[in-house]
Amino acid sequence: MDENTKQLQNAVNDIKMLFDSFGATLENIEKRLARLEKMDSIEHRVAVNQIDLSDIKESLLRIEERQTDEILKTVKEIKDTAAGASREEIRHINRRLDSHLVKLAKAEEDLIILKNTR
Numbered sequence: 001m002d003e004n005t006k007q008l009q010n011a012v013n014d015i016k017m018l019f020d021s022f023g024a025t026l027e028n029i030e031k032r033l034a035r036l037e038k039m040d041s042i043e044h045r046v047a048v049n050q051i052d053l054s055d056i057k058e059s060l061l062r063i064e065e066r067q068t069d070e071i072l073k074t075v076k077e078i079k080d081t082a083a084g085a086s087r088e089e090i091r092h093i094n095r096r097l098d099s100h101l102v103k104l105a106k107a108e109e110d111l112i113i114l115k116n117t118r
Helices: 002-040 053-117
Strands: none
Touching: 002 053
């Protein structure tokens, strides 16, 4: 049970790292696209080293779409993997934690009663 919890925690940490990486990549792509949009607003086409800027923009858009699809696919796989048995184990752990909290509350109440009777 502890190993499953560790696996879930590792999966959650991996997802967080993927989202952070995805966010950084998106920021870079957004900066590049913003610059390309400025270039597109110029009426004449500018070529740099014989490469048309619109081709670069299209390539960046394709890369962004591909990365988005891959990340969504990975997140779905992780979600599907963690959904089944893990969800029931988490519910069981939550029930056990709740029962321990009730026991702690009763013990605290008994201590308060004992202190007040002295």
